[in-house]
Amino acid sequence: MISAEKEILPILNQQELYTVEPTHLHVASSDIVETIDVNVFYGDFHALKDVNLAIKKNSVTALIGPSGCGKTTFLRLLNRMNDYIPSHMVRGKVLINGVDIYRDKIEIEQLRKEVGMVFQKPNPFPKSIFENVAYGLRIQGIKDKHLIHERVINAIQQVGLWNEVKDNLRKNALALSGGQQQRVCIARTLAVEPDIILMDEPTSALDPISTSRIEELILQLKQKYTIIIVTHNMQQASRISDTTAFFYLGELIEVGKTTDIFTNPRNERTERYITGRFG
Amino acid sequence: MAIQIEIELDYLKSLILEMFELVKKQIFSSREALLNHDHELAEEVMRNESRVNGYEITIEKECESLLALHQPVATDLRFIMAALITNGNIERIGDHADKIAKIVRDQETPFDKELLESLHLKEAFDVIEEMMSRVIASLTNKEAGEARIIFKLDKSIDKINKKSLTFLNDYLKNHTDKIIQALWLFRIIGKLERVGDVMKNIAEEVIFYLDAEILKHKKLKYKLARKNNQ
Numbered sequence: 001m002i003s004a005e006k007e008i009l010p011i012l013n014q015q016e017l018y019t020v021e022p023t024h025l026h027v028a029s030s031d032i033v034e035t036i037d038v039n040v041f042y043g044d045f046h047a048l049k050d051v052n053l054a055i056k057k058n059s060v061t062a063l064i065g066p067s068g069c070g071k072t073t074f075l076r077l078l079n080r081m082n083d084y085i086p087s088h089m090v091r092g093k094v095l096i097n098g099v100d101i102y103r104d105k106i107e108i109e110q111l112r113k114e115v116g117m118v119f120q121k122p123n124p125f126p127k128s129i130f131e132n133v134a135y136g137l138r139i140q141g142i143k144d145k146h147l148i149h150e151r152v153i154n155a156i157q158q159v160g161l162w163n164e165v166k167d168n169l170r171k172n173a174l175a176l177s178g179g180q181q182q183r184v185c186i187a188r189t190l191a192v193e194p195d196i197i198l199m200d201e202p203t204s205a206l207d208p209i210s211t212s213r214i215e216e217l218i219l220q221l222k223q224k225y226t227i228i229i230v231t232h233n234m235q236q237a238s239r240i241s242d243t244t245a246f247f248y249l250g251e252l253i254e255v256g257k258t259t260d261i262f263t264n265p266r267n268e269r270t271e272r273y274i275t276g277r278f279g
Numbered sequence: 280m281a282i283q284i285e286i287e288l289d290y291l292k293s294l295i296l297e298m299f300e301l302v303k304k305q306i307f308s309s310r311e312a313l314l315n316h317d318h319e320l321a322e323e324v325m326r327n328e329s330r331v332n333g334y335e336i337t338i339e340k341e342c343e344s345l346l347a348l349h350q351p352v353a354t355d356l357r358f359i360m361a362a363l364i365t366n367g368n369i370e371r372i373g374d375h376a377d378k379i380a381k382i383v384r385d386q387e388t389p390f391d392k393e394l395l396e397s398l399h400l401k402e403a404f405d406v407i408e409e410m411m412s413r414v415i416a417s418l419t420n421k422e423a424g425e426a427r428i429i430f431k432l433d434k435s436i437d438k439i440n441k442k443s444l445t446f447l448n449d450y451l452k453n454h455t456d457k458i459i460q461a462l463w464l465f466r467i468i469g470k471l472e473r474v475g476d477v478m479k480n481i482a483e484e485v486i487f488y489l490d491a492e493i494l495k496h497k498k499l500k501y502k503l504a505r506k507n508n509q
């Protein structure tokens with residue numbers, strides 16, 4: 001016994017020393033989303049042009065650019081939300097967790113579970129708060145009542161809504177304020193435990209207080225999730241994102257650390273856009 | 280059509296340039312007062328000091344409102360940051376001009392011409408003025424080249440400062456009657472040396488604004504980096 005301990009302990013200790021090494025590997029594979037030479041067409045219209053963008057796990061990426069530049073198109077590309085548009089065509093590779101979602105065999109439902117989406121306008125269903133948050137789980141076919149209950153409550157707590165709604169989870173979600181509704185929608189996305197959350201102007205319909213609560217929430221969520229957010233609010237992009245990507249006329253003009261983009265952008269068009277000199 | 284922030288930034292820039300020109304004139308006048316024993320001019324410099332301070336306050340307010348109301352980014356943000364720091368620094372140069380003028384005003388007898396010449400006071404003032412002209416040109420033309428020359432110019436002021444000490448060491452042995460005058464002039468050279476340093480700070484800010492390059496403490500960072508790599 002004692003001798004075995006004597007032999008094993010040094011090995012265990014040594015192993016501890018080596019645990020530093022693998023972080024290197026971790027860094028190399030930390031891109032959870034990667035697009036390679038992606039082109040998107042709506043019929044003849046060339047909406048995204050050779051977009052190459054890599055997004056790190058547990059980061060917040062802001063997509064900015066003038067109206068019609070392709071931000072929403074890019075976002076919807078990542079969970080195949082545009083599949084139902086007949087004229088929509090994609091060229092190039094879109095890798096999510098290393099899987100090419102337009103070529104490899106994948107289940108759309110599984111993809112939507114991994115890549116959740118929050119829309120510009122809060123879109124709760126005319127159902128109870130509880131059922132709104134449970135919606136994704138039911139679609140997934142989860143029947144376990146305990147699991148559903150746990151996930152729903154967990155999600156409501158994560159979005160900071162618990163104290164406000166805990167006594168009437170059966171209340172119709174449409175009776176909530178806009179900011180509360182948007183948090184219910186975020187909770188609905190969180191309940192299915194995705195890896196990536198896409199947000200398309202999630203606060204554009206909200207007042208400053210609701211907006212700042214959602215921004216705080218985003219900063220908390222990035223511990224567990226990877227967030228990609230479209231915003232027209234430059235201050236919002238600079239407050240909450242780690243990386244900012246500027247799109248213009250379907251091209252990814254510049255991407256970089258948010259602090260760099262907002263203090264010293266490399267591209268003149270980026271500079272003109274963020275300083276409000278566009279057009 | 281110019282947007283509102285552009286109008287305000289142009290206004291801020293014009294304020295900075297006006298203040299700069301005023302302080303440059305203050306330095307020039309304090310030099311003339313010193314070399315010509317001109318008490319009236321010295322008094323004028325002292326009177327103008329309050330105008331310099333007035334500019335400082337106006338510029339600070341303008342920066343404050345730009346930051347609060349326009350949430351500037353990129354080059355706009357860099358310009359306002361540079362303007363804020365430059366503002367305080369120009370004001371310090373104004374202070375030095377004022378102090379030099381006071382020294383001149385308090386002298387009953389004119390400074391010894393030979394002593395003035397041997398200490399290269401006129402040259403030191405000239406270098407400061409050249410520094411100021413170059414930074415003003417740099418700001419006006421949005422071109423960092425002129426500002427980069429400041430670092431070389433600063434070295435020549437340091438040289439004059441060092442030389443003055445060795446010169447006085449010999450000179451005072453035979454001119455004990457000039458000790459007080461020599462001390463005053465040595466003090467003025469010290470002030471000019473500090474003005475040179477302040478101009479270096481300003482040049483760093485202007486370069487930061489125009490080229491987004493951070494020069495501040497570059498040597499120190501370089502040393503630290505080398506130390507860490509060893």
Ligand SMILES: Nc1ncnc2c1ncn2[C@@H]1O[C@H](COP(=O)(O)OP(=O)(O)OP(=O)(O)O)[C@@H](O)[C@H]1O
Binds near residue numbers: 042047071073
């Ligand atoms: N279903 C569609 N059919 C045809 N063209 C489309 C379709 N959806 C988008 N487009 C076109 O693709 C371009 C990019 O649209 P997208 O919605 O991605 O822009 P956006 O950057 O999100 O703009 P906004 O800031 O206004 O939301 C636009 O020119 C748009 O007209």
Ligand SMILES: [Mg+2]
Binds near residue numbers: 072073
């Ligand atoms: Mg859009």
